[in-house]
Amino acid sequence: MNATIRKIEDGQVIRKNVPFKVGDTVKVSLRIKEGEKERIQAYEGLVTGIQGSGGKMKFTVRKISYGVGVEKTFYYHSPMIKEVKVSRSGKVRRAKLFYLRGKLNKKDARIQEGKKALQVHSEGALETATAANVETAPAEPATAAESPKTEPAAPPKTEQAKGEKA
Amino acid sequence: MSDSVKTLIGKKVGQTTFFEESGKATHVTVLEMGPCVVIQKKTRDKEGYNALQLGFAEKKEKHTTKALQGHFKKSGATPKRFLREVRVEESASFQVGQTLTVENFKDVAWVDVTGVSKGKGFQGVVRRHGFRGGRNSHGSMFHRAPGGIGASSDPSRVYPGSRMPGHMGTQQHTVLNLRVVKVDVENNLLFVKGAISGADGGLVTVRPSVKKGIVKF
Numbered sequence: 001m002n003a004t005i006r007k008i009e010d011g012q013v014i015r016k017n018v019p020f021k022v023g024d025t026v027k028v029s030l031r032i033k034e035g036e037k038e039r040i041q042a043y044e045g046l047v048t049g050i051q052g053s054g055g056k057m058k059f060t061v062r063k064i065s066y067g068v069g070v071e072k073t074f075y076y077h078s079p080m081i082k083e084v085k086v087s088r089s090g091k092v093r094r095a096k097l098f099y100l101r102g103k104l105n106k107k108d109a110r111i112q113e114g115k116k117a118l119q120v121h122s123e124g125a126l127e128t129a130t131a132a133n134v135e136t137a138p139a140e141p142a143t144a145a146e147s148p149k150t151e152p153a154a155p156p157k158t159e160q161a162k163g164e165k166a
Numbered sequence: 167m168s169d170s171v172k173t174l175i176g177k178k179v180g181q182t183t184f185f186e187e188s189g190k191a192t193h194v195t196v197l198e199m200g201p202c203v204v205i206q207k208k209t210r211d212k213e214g215y216n217a218l219q220l221g222f223a224e225k226k227e228k229h230t231t232k233a234l235q236g237h238f239k240k241s242g243a244t245p246k247r248f249l250r251e252v253r254v255e256e257s258a259s260f261q262v263g264q265t266l267t268v269e270n271f272k273d274v275a276w277v278d279v280t281g282v283s284k285g286k287g288f289q290g291v292v293r294r295h296g297f298r299g300g301r302n303s304h305g306s307m308f309h310r311a312p313g314g315i316g317a318s319s320d321p322s323r324v325y326p327g328s329r330m331p332g333h334m335g336t337q338q339h340t341v342l343n344l345r346v347v348k349v350d351v352e353n354n355l356l357f358v359k360g361a362i363s364g365a366d367g368g369l370v371t372v373r374p375s376v377k378k379g380i381v382k383f
Contacts, residue, residue: 002366004355005180005196012185031189056183080189 009055014077018057020084022047023092023111028061028074029082040082043072046090046111048097062097064104089113172270173252173373174199175222176356178281180366184347184357194347194357197279197370199268201354203243207257216257220266221246222369248369268354271346276375277356278342281364286335295329339363343375 020026027044045063048071052058057076062069074081090111176199184194206219223246227235230245238245242263254260271277291297291312300308312331316324341362348357362370 002180004198004353005182008184008196009182075183075185075191077185078189078191079185 006054012055012077014079015084018050018076020047020059020086021089022050022095022097023090024086025088025090026061027085027087029085030074031080031082044087045070045072046097046100048100049095062100067104069101069104172274173371174202174266174268174270175220175248175250175252175369175371176200176202176268176354177223178362178364178366178368178370179355181361186347192347192359193361194359195279195344195362197356197358197362197372198354199271199356199372200266201268202266203241203246204260204262204264204266205238205241205243205246205249207260207262208251209257215253216255217251217253218257218260219249219251221249223247250369250371267351268349268356269351271349271356271372271374272351274374275346276343276378277346277358277372278340278375279344279358279362280338280340280371280373281362281368283335283337283339283363284365285333288332289334290331291329294331294334297329343378 024047025045026047027042030041030043032039032041043061043063045061047059048062049060050057051060051073055077058073059076060071060073062071064070076084090113092111176197179196179198181193181195183191186192200222202220202222204218205221208215208217208219210216221238221241221243225245225247227245230238235245240262286293290310292299292310297310297312299310300306302309312329315328315330341360344358344360344362346356347359348355350357356372358372364370
């Protein structure tokens with residue numbers, strides 16, 4: 001890639017790390033402009049794919065809204081995103097979760113819980129969230145369906161065993 | 167166009183996605199415009215029309231012919247790789263040796279960009295002119311041929327301009343009405359929305375939009 005173009009793209013990186021991976025459930029806080037006013041709208045769902053890298057990185061978030069599957073793709077470094085919060089980490093074996101399409105049923109679309117540390121990423125610094133301030137997403141079918149009684153701090157051994165079974 | 171020339175030459179750097187101030191992601195072409203040096207001034211009295219000859223991109227003196235070396239010496243500028251002429255209404259306000267930068271586009275909202283398209287080589291009518299061709303199977307013996315190219319004994323000839331196979335690309339092509347997204351004076355960069363003809367690194371000419379006029383931001 002041309003050095004000038006790379007510099008332009010790198011200059012647009014406003015978030016240092018990517019706190020989520022494919023399979024995680026994230027809450028994206030979007031800035032919505034209504035005339036003069038600006039408000040924050042949350043969009044929560046499962047990350048079904050990450051496209052590109054650097055300043056042009058995009059990610060796709062899928063959720064089931066009133067029984068209809070909705071997928072939205074965001075530029076990760078877009079100024080329209082206030083923050084991306086990981087509400088649940090998931091364990092998947094695909095880079096793109098296209099197989100979830102058409103699976104509107106909660107049971108079919110469930111995903112094994114991952115063991116990654118939960119993190120919040122807003123503009124600027126990256127903070128590691130404590131388990132307490134990360135709410136799980138009851139609205140998200142994939143989350144809700146996945147063994148609701150399992151606490152995030154379950155021993156890693158159990159999780160791996162589950163992963164192999166799945 | 168009266169007191170300041172708004173047309174510059176430069177090169178295409180490449181394409182990328184750019185977040186505008188509004189937060190909108192826009193696909194832009196990045197152009198490196200200038201700095202251009204006025205190498206020669208043409209006047210109505212002498213040449214019959216008013217124009218400026220602009221030079222862009224450095225070139226080593228040893229790669230410059232003796233004749234051109236003398237031409238550059240007259241303007242006091244170092245040898246330039248590209249020379250292009252730009253018409254102006256009045257050339258009196260310009261000096262030979264003066265440098266024009268991308269700052270010229272600071273208050274221009276829409277531009278036209280001229281470039282030379284990528285060469286495609288010798289192409290058939292399907293690619294070159296968008297003919298439909300015939301079906302590939304079911305006994306068809308007509309695939310990508312041009313078909314008829316005219317009538318019979320009257321006129322007994324093929325009309326000039328009939329669309330036929332031939333060389334495609336490497337043609338001058340102007341894209342009109344591209345929005346200026348950003349002017350980066352520091353790095354001599356101009357960001358325009360959309361695509362333009364030609365390969366990265368190719369020479370381009372940018373002028374304020376002819377159809378929209380000089381619309382200020």
